[in-house]
Amino acid sequence: MPFLFSLLPYMSDILRIENIRKTFPGVIALDEVSFSVARGEIHTLLGENGAGKSTLMNVLTGLYHPDRGQIRIAGEPIHFTSPRDALAFGIGMVHQHFMLVPAHSVFENILLALDNVPNFYSRKTYKEKIQKLIDEFDLDLDLDTPVWKLSIGAQQWIELIKLLMRDCQLLILDEPTAVLTPQEAERLFSVLRHLKKQEKSIIFISHKMREVMEISDCVTILKKGRSIATLTCGDFDESKLASLMIGKDKIPQWQKNLQMSDEIVLDIQNLSVRNDRGLSDLDGFNLRLKKGEILGIAGVAGNGQKALAEVLTGLKNTSQGRIMAGGKDITNSNARYSYIAGIAHIPEDRKSIGIAPDMSVDENLIMKSFKSRSFRNWIFQNKKAIRQNAAEKIEQFAIKTGPDGTPVRYLSGGNIQKVIIARELSEHPAVLVALYPTRGLDIGSAGYVHKVIADGAGRGMSTILIAEDLDELLKLSDRIAVMFRGKLIGYVNPRKTTREEIGLMMSGETPGDAA
Amino acid sequence: MKLVIERREISSPFLRFSAPIASIGVALFVAGFLLLASGVSPLAAYKEIIIESLGSLYGLSETLVKTTPLIFAGLGVSLAFRMQIWNIGAEGQIYMGAMGATWVALFSGLQNHWLMMIAMFFAAFLCGGLWAGVAGFLRARWQVNEVIVTLLMNYIAILWVDYLIYGPWKDPKGFNFPLTAQFSDTARFAEYFNTRMHSGFFLALFCALVLYLFIEKTVWGYEIKVIGSNQKAAQYAGMNTGMAIFFVLFLSGAIAGIAGFSEVAGLQHRLQHGLSPGYGYTAIIIAWLAKRSAIGVVIVSFLMGVLLVGGDSLQLLWQLPVAFVYAFQGLILFFLLASDFFIIYRVKLIKGVAHA
Numbered sequence: 083m084p085f086l087f088s089l090l091p092y093m094s095d096i097l098r099i100e101n102i103r104k105t106f107p108g109v110i111a112l113d114e115v116s117f118s119v120a121r122g123e124i125h126t127l128l129g130e131n132g133a134g135k136s137t138l139m140n141v142l143t144g145l146y147h148p149d150r151g152q153i154r155i156a157g158e159p160i161h162f163t164s165p166r167d168a169l170a171f172g173i174g175m176v177h178q179h180f181m182l183v184p185a186h187s188v189f190e191n192i193l194l195a196l197d198n199v200p201n202f203y204s205r206k207t208y209k210e211k212i213q214k215l216i217d218e219f220d221l222d223l224d225l226d227t228p229v230w231k232l233s234i235g236a237q238q239w240i241e242l243i244k245l246l247m248r249d250c251q252l253l254i255l256d257e258p259t260a261v262l263t264p265q266e267a268e269r270l271f272s273v274l275r276h277l278k279k280q281e282k283s284i285i286f287i288s289h290k291m292r293e294v295m296e297i298s299d300c301v302t303i304l305k306k307g308r309s310i311a312t313l314t315c316g317d318f319d320e321s322k323l324a325s326l327m328i329g330k331d332k333i334p335q336w337q338k339n340l341q342m343s344d345e346i347v348l349d350i351q352n353l354s355v356r357n358d359r360g361l362s363d364l365d366g367f368n369l370r371l372k373k374g375e376i377l378g379i380a381g382v383a384g385n386g387q388k389a390l391a392e393v394l395t396g397l398k399n400t401s402q403g404r405i406m407a408g409g410k411d412i413t414n415s416n417a418r419y420s421y422i423a424g425i426a427h428i429p430e431d432r433k434s435i436g437i438a439p440d441m442s443v444d445e446n447l448i449m450k451s452f453k454s455r456s457f458r459n460w461i462f463q464n465k466k467a468i469r470q471n472a473a474e475k476i477e478q479f480a481i482k483t484g485p486d487g488t489p490v491r492y493l494s495g496g497n498i499q500k501v502i503i504a505r506e507l508s509e510h511p512a513v514l515v516a517l518y519p520t521r522g523l524d525i526g527s528a529g530y531v532h533k534v535i536a537d538g539a540g541r542g543m544s545t546i547l548i549a550e551d552l553d554e555l556l557k558l559s560d561r562i563a564v565m566f567r568g569k570l571i572g573y574v575n576p577r578k579t580t581r582e583e584i585g586l587m588m589s590g591e592t593p594g595d596a597a
Numbered sequence: 598m599k600l601v602i603e604r605r606e607i608s609s610p611f612l613r614f615s616a617p618i619a620s621i622g623v624a625l626f627v628a629g630f631l632l633l634a635s636g637v638s639p640l641a642a643y644k645e646i647i648i649e650s651l652g653s654l655y656g657l658s659e660t661l662v663k664t665t666p667l668i669f670a671g672l673g674v675s676l677a678f679r680m681q682i683w684n685i686g687a688e689g690q691i692y693m694g695a696m697g698a699t700w701v702a703l704f705s706g707l708q709n710h711w712l713m714m715i716a717m718f719f720a721a722f723l724c725g726g727l728w729a730g731v732a733g734f735l736r737a738r739w740q741v742n743e744v745i746v747t748l749l750m751n752y753i754a755i756l757w758v759d760y761l762i763y764g765p766w767k768d769p770k771g772f773n774f775p776l777t778a779q780f781s782d783t784a785r786f787a788e789y790f791n792t793r794m795h796s797g798f799f800l801a802l803f804c805a806l807v808l809y810l811f812i813e814k815t816v817w818g819y820e821i822k823v824i825g826s827n828q829k830a831a832q833y834a835g836m837n838t839g840m841a842i843f844f845v846l847f848l849s850g851a852i853a854g855i856a857g858f859s860e861v862a863g864l865q866h867r868l869q870h871g872l873s874p875g876y877g878y879t880a881i882i883i884a885w886l887a888k889r890s891a892i893g894v895v896i897v898s899f900l901m902g903v904l905l906v907g908g909d910s911l912q913l914l915w916q917l918p919v920a921f922v923y924a925f926q927g928l929i930l931f932f933l934l935a936s937d938f939f940i941i942y943r944v945k946l947i948k949g950v951a952h953a
Contacts, residue, residue: 397833427833435833438826445819449834452819461815 095157096121096252096283097142097173102151104137111137115151115309117302119252122281124274126294128327129304130382130550135287138304139254142285143175144168174245175254180237184230188240191229195244215243219273235266242273253277254285259293271297289327289382291320291589303327324585345373346406347513347544348394353403354568355389363389365568367403371513371544376535378559378576379548382588386568387548388430391517394546395427426506430517432495436502439491443483444472446490447505475504480530496527503534514538514545520554532558552584566590602942612940617886620932627932628925637915645914646907656906658792662864664902666691666873668801669856670880671887671894672808673725677849678889679812680825682842686732686747687853688877689754690725694854695861696758697724699777699868702784702861703766713783717858725854726847728754733846737839743846751877762868776869786863795863802895804852809891821845853877875923882930901926 098118119125140146144162259267302312348371355364392398481500520528556576564571564587571587629639650660670687677684697720707713735741768778786795812818824831887893908922
């Protein structure tokens with residue numbers, strides 16, 4: 083392999099990515115992304131949701147082809163056409179959602195991932211090989227246990243072993259700790275350190291600041307599809323990473339008529355919510371919402387924002403704490419249901435819970451008010467009124483629809499979002515809970531959503547705005563509450579705060595002197 | 598050159614209309630080979646089917662007799678399908694409906710014809726409904742798969758009716774045959790034109806109309822459609838989806854149960870073994886062919902009736918087994934499902950290579 087010698091300077095880098103650009107229709111997902119990973123290095127990719135981490139990983143594992151730029155492995159330029167190619171070059175990925183067959187044993191799942199297993203294989207030799215890896219990493223894993231009986235953490239080990247059995251030199255872990263308990267995460271880190279000693283390289287994707295500090299040799303920060311900095315261990319601390327991740331642009335100004343009163347519309351006291359795995363999504367959370375204000379919720383994704391929205395809109399039950407609305411306790415779900423009518427909700431996942439995709443725009447617009455007298459005559463639907471309502475909303479919110487009766491799923495994302503917003507705001511709700519309302523929208527539609535929310539506030543509607551784009555929060559909010567691990571860290575005034583302050587609070591530091 | 602399969606943006610109305618007809622055509626074509634293999638000319642056989650089922654007043658009346666239970670069962674199944682609930686248990690629900698109606702007919706002692714009819718109707722409605730309601734309850738409460746439950750409960754229902762007619766309900770004067778005593782005239786439908794055609798047919802048409810209005814025009818129909826399109830969205834809009842699942846399966850079974858009522862009151866005038874020769878399963882094909890529309894169910898049921906009556910005459914004329922009719926039904930469903938693929942996707946030939 084003479085070419086390797088000519089590229090000696092690259093030799094220590096197992097992977098080198100140069101000026102990758104990837105566009106999708108109308109969106110630049112990645113632009114000028116460059117970084118390199120050395121042998122035996124744990125390299126963290128840090129970025130907010132939507133910064134391009136997933137796209138980048140899909141490029142690396144051969145799922146997408148970059149429009150421009152170069153991927154080099156051990157100095158040699160490579161073109162992947164499928165994840166199999168990437169695996170052949172020793173690049174393996176542990177996805178957030180495991181690719182395991184629950185009914186099969188650990189051994190069978192690992193075997194399934196291997197190439198070149200002969201038709202008549204020796205069960206014993208393969209078992210010994212795998213057992214050797216398990217012992218080496220001191221994993222507590224029995225090869226004959228069916229996968230469904232295992233904890234999430236143990237399932238993740240199987241994914242790792244699959245890659246190690248294939249002799250992967252570069253392991254990509256996509257937010258591996260998102261699904262783990264802190265103890266399981268500790269185990270994972272010790273495994274990763276052991277792998278590092280064996281000269282394996284690891285790309286670690288995360289946005290949990292503490293973990294990043296604990297394990298990374300090198301951090302590359304992605305922001306809006308660009309790699310804006312690569313720092314090596316010692317050069318960074320939490321606040322520096324946070325401010326880089328969030329950006330240093332000027333805080334945008336937004337003129338707004340402040341009619342906020344001090345009347346408390348919603349008072350959440352010491353609220354706790356558990357998720358399906360028994361972990362606390364909300365843990366003694368407190369929040370006070372005033373009448374007519376836009377209260378932004380800042381926080382790194384996965385710190386309880388979704389649970390908060392689900393509790394407020396009745397999709398989830400609480401395990402502890404109280405929710406007071408206008409002086410009345412509505413924690414109990416029955417009481418909450420009657421109140422929920424007054425809470426509008428823009429859901430995070432608009433296609434999967436916001437609309438009935440096969441039904442027309444007209445029908446989707448009345449989904450929450452179909453029982454109201456204005457849309458029915460006795461037990462029959464009043465199709466005329468429904469059509470007229472739709473015509474008004476389509477005009478008012480400038481929704482672009484196809485011919486009458488076109489199923490909603492044929493509309494663009496922005497127009498689907500407009501349908502949802504038109505429906506949610508049509509009842510003149512007292513409270514709006516908006517979860518990432520502009521995610522995936524083009525600038526025009528996003529601006530429209532902002533205007534609708536601000537107009538609502540002008541009419542006295544209180545909004546809880548959960549967003550990941552700090553610019554959006556700073557621009558719209560009257561106050562910003564920062565969440566971390568299911569707790570409220572504190573409030574800031576968007577007109578006085580700094581990004582550094584918010585960034586620190588997002589990583590869990592309470593605002594000691596800042597407040 | 599490369600074959601590419603891509604999803605159609607909007608399915609063409611022409612295809613949606615012509616694909617079912619084409620699939621029936623292809624099914625006829627393939628079934629022709631089965632006929633040839635049995636030494637029967639396909640054209641002669643198809644002609645025979647048409648003449649026997651539609652060519653005379655008697656033939657037409659027989660076709661309508663077969664159409665009647667198919668409409669009820671098809672309506673029941675298609676209602677559940679509307680909500681993406683798969684009721685495979687219409688067969689069992691027919692048996693339970695027939696049992697309920699028979700119980701009233703034999704043991705209520707009602708003397709008034711109309712009172713008797715109404716009581717039998719509601720007994721069949723309740724028995725069929727509760728039978729399917731079990732699956733509805735399990736599905737709504739614990740997410741138990743309704744396909745398995747409804748399917749398995751068919752066997753229970755059929756064997757339960759067998760137990761009754763071999764045991765406690767057996768006609769003492771029936772020479773030990775497995776059947777109940779004959780119903781009195783108060784418990785029978787009117788018959789028309791001196792044929793076996795009975796009022797059940799009109800009741801079926803009426804049911805289809807009511808169901809059409811129910812689904813397309815009422816608030817509940819709207820709720821069912823929203824839940825069928827996206828259960829999560831329905832929940833989030835504040836609909837009680839669990840209750841709706843139970844209710845729809847109950848209603849679905851209840852309508853299938855009326856088929857049992859119609860069969861015993863209009864045709865057989867007693868409860869007997871082999872009460873339904875698989876109407877409940879044919880109903881699944883009907884609901885699918887009809888694209889879950891109530892009006893479609895009536896039309897497709899009629900076509901199936903033609904096929905059943907025509908199939909009977911094939912048995913008589915050429916000694917073809919009844920399995921042929923089932924094979925034909927299977928072929929229709931098979932090609933119909935295949936044709937859905939062409940409605941949803943388009944297949945394109947493109948030249949050149951995608952990437953170097």
